[in-house]
Amino acid sequence: MKAVQYREIGKGPEVVEVDTPEPGPGQIRLKVTAAGLCHSDWFLMDLPADQYAYGLPLTLGHEIAGVADKLGDGVVGIEVGASYAVYGPWGCGVCHACAEGKENYCARAASLGIAPPGLGAPGGMAEYVIVDSARHLLPLGDLDPVQTVSLTDAGLTPYHAIKAAQHKLYPGAFALVLGVGGLGHVGVQIIRAISEATVIAVDVSEDKLALAREVGAHHTVLSGPDAAAQVRELTGGLGADAVFDFVGVQPTIDTARESVAIDGFIHIVGIGGGILPAGFFSTPFGAAVRNPYWGSRSELAEVLDLARTGAVSVHVQQYGFDTAVEAYGRLHHGQVRGRAVVVP
Structure with missing residues (x-):
């Protein structure tokens, strides 16, 4: 499958061919319908080698929407073929913050090696992505994934x-x-x-x-x-x-x-x-x-509900894989009006 990866310190993103991932127990594979670009991507790609700690190669993309394509053993509550948005700040799932849905403030994630997709774990700037838990998926229903995907972070x-x-x-x-x-x-x-x-x-x-x-x-x-x-x-x-x-x-x-x-x-x-x-x-x-960081799972549900009412929308510039590197360049130079989204 195609993926946009950061592969070498200081070199910027590349479009490459990688193996299609398989979901393990409790995991869900999404066929990606949209992935948003973010300045956070450039923040980590601009880090010097002695400060970079996200692993290489890294498939970028922490704003993700997709259709459930394949379920790992034990997954319940997710419908194959249904459209979902990915809640990005993954936590341990059991601490006090996570129990409240505030996985963005999980105090154990770093020590357990848990990282968000595209910011340590393989991200959604690819044809398929693995989501680690059903709790990190919110149904999109009739919402357009291209117009909605950026709400998972930019909203x-x-x-x-x-x-x-x-x-x-x-x-x-x-x-x-x-x-x-x-x-x-x-x-x-x-x-x-x-x-x-x-x-x-x-x-x-x-x-x-x-x-x-x-x-x-x-x-x-x-x-x-x-x-x-x-x-x-x-x-x-x-x-x-x-x-x-x-x-x-x-x-x-x-x-x-x-x-x-x-x-x-x-x-x-x-x-x-x-x-x-x-x-x-x-x-x-x-x-x-x-200095607030990202948001809770329940807040993402509220943001999506605001989108359903038409109160909130994102100005989107759409790109394909073949122009994803160009899109990142435009983002880096402040030439994107609103949000850039890659559509596989």
């Missing part, structure tokens, strides 16, 4: 961050979205769908700001040295009650710190490597800083 990750700050998103509150790319343009929609807050979006690109307005942002600000001052002006000098940084580089983190209101929330979602010093004389009184 779930902002939803988890936004839901945790929902008490700050009351009518009259201001929510600041930094970065209106793959995650941010979904984040704007989620804020509009589950709150009455006023949304301010910031990005370096006029095209991304146009996308922000298309998906519901009330105000847009071009990123730069004056961005925080413009946010303060839009909020009557008070600042944003909740800030969601979907980039995480130092300039956006600095903007977040300078824009947040007293007793506000800053959620650093992007993994751009920036650092935010928190405490007296750095952040406003009462301001909380958090």
